[in-house]
Amino acid sequence: MMDGSKPKVSTKSKRRQRAPNAPPTGEAMFAQRAVKSLAETLYQDLHKSIVAMDILPGTPLSENEIAAAMGVSRTPVREAILRLSDEKLVEVVPKSGTFVARIPVSALPAAQIARRALEIETTCAAARRATKEDIVALRDIISRQYAIVETGDNSDYHVVDDELHAKIAEIARLGSLWDMVQQVKTQIDRCRKLTLHDPGRKSFVTVQHEKVVDAIEAGDEELASQRMWDHIMGLQLDLPSMVQEYPNYFIPDMDLTAT
Amino acid sequence: MMDGSKPKVSTKSKRRQRAPNAPPTGEAMFAQRAVKSLAETLYQDLHKSIVAMDILPGTPLSENEIAAAMGVSRTPVREAILRLSDEKLVEVVPKSGTFVARIPVSALPAAQIARRALEIETTCAAARRATKEDIVALRDIISRQYAIVETGDNSDYHVVDDELHAKIAEIARLGSLWDMVQQVKTQIDRCRKLTLHDPGRKSFVTVQHEKVVDAIEAGDEELASQRMWDHIMGLQLDLPSMVQEYPNYFIPDMDLTAT
């Protein structure tokens, strides 16, 4: 590199210099992320698999294996795993191994409480702000839920369920609260995959949804939040028996006999 | 790679084989993370600098520059930046640059609401569970706050402030809620750095803290949460004037004239 064959005079060394405190000006800022990075894709895939309990807690995840299996290098795999580690979906043990995270028992009641608090707030705000168009959108989602209940197709119900909650948050202009709910909800979702679901429950839940929307339409904050409360509290996990049945999937960091 | 010069007979290929669904058994699991990884250190440093507004929104962050300055490779720097990106503290524009994130205006009211909801929940639970020892610990923190108020040392007050809220969450056995609060609080904290603080305010806040603790000691959920509400709502940011004064530090993704 020390050769003297520079085409002309050395071009004054400093070329591109961005002014300090200059936000990006180029067009890349507006790109719609047409191509997801490999790391992003891998992250989404792994996230989905872990939350769906397709990969069970405790399962070793090898960066090398995944990289080889997906035909990419370790770097994007690693970046995906680090993100999952921040979300407590994998446990990285330095120099030793990476494992699908076991579910910390203590996180489950806390998650339920946090979710309840956030969704109540969201529901109240939605009841205050909802327009006629918003109500139409909500009822559309509910009708799609009823359609799924009819067909009995299990897989898609929770997606539309989430869609409703997301829409309520959007109406409340509190989308970021729904993002938080989604985060805390993941461990609960993983638990739910461990239990068989009452087939009549989906119908029951949809009716609950409808009642919430009724109250939002009426602008009755109190009633709407009460109904949302009932809806969320309706999901009760039998922790002790679950932990007993699948001890390897949990971190028993809480006394289950206590409150 | 196709050579046939394997040293001996291939040693039965499979050696170390970890049983499926086997959580880690080694001692590394219990290591107290004696040595923080470079990535972790860099993350903490950058996080601190950004939240303290030592690095202003819009400032370009070059992975190469940081790596060179710290005498490490790009890899740990990159991992730190990716984490900050997940927390919305930096904006990464692919193939273009990385910048200290501007503050999304819409996130601020939402953060306030989320924080309020979570801390109310925490305070109620703490009022139910607090023991005599817990109250002693809380009062100790408050006395340290008063000490800081006396000296007028600005820098450490917010640390002890956070300590109190963290302790309340710990008493409530809802530490994870405090973790969530800390996350949403960061953008608010960055804003607060932009405004001069009333020197009498610290004293006022400490009195509020004391009143909250009084209510917790009395086991009065209602009163405690009411006082916590007042305490949290006492912090009002004058968004319009802040955005006007520092337009480059904000993303104006919300109509400030509306509610």
Next chain:
DNA sequence: CGGTTTTAACTTGTATATTAGATATTGCGA
């Protein structure tokens, strides 16, 4: 001199190589 094109230097994204630590197996000695 103004507008356009070229181009080189900068960016992050990904791939590969090296390093250092953890651990299950192995082999040895009692």
Next chain:
DNA sequence: TCGCAATATCTAATATACAAGTTAAAACCG
């Protein structure tokens, strides 16, 4: 057979190298 030490081979952590894309300044042209 049991306990223990040696070691091979796994792991994640870090370093380096390369590729693909962006952008601002320089070169060119009118």
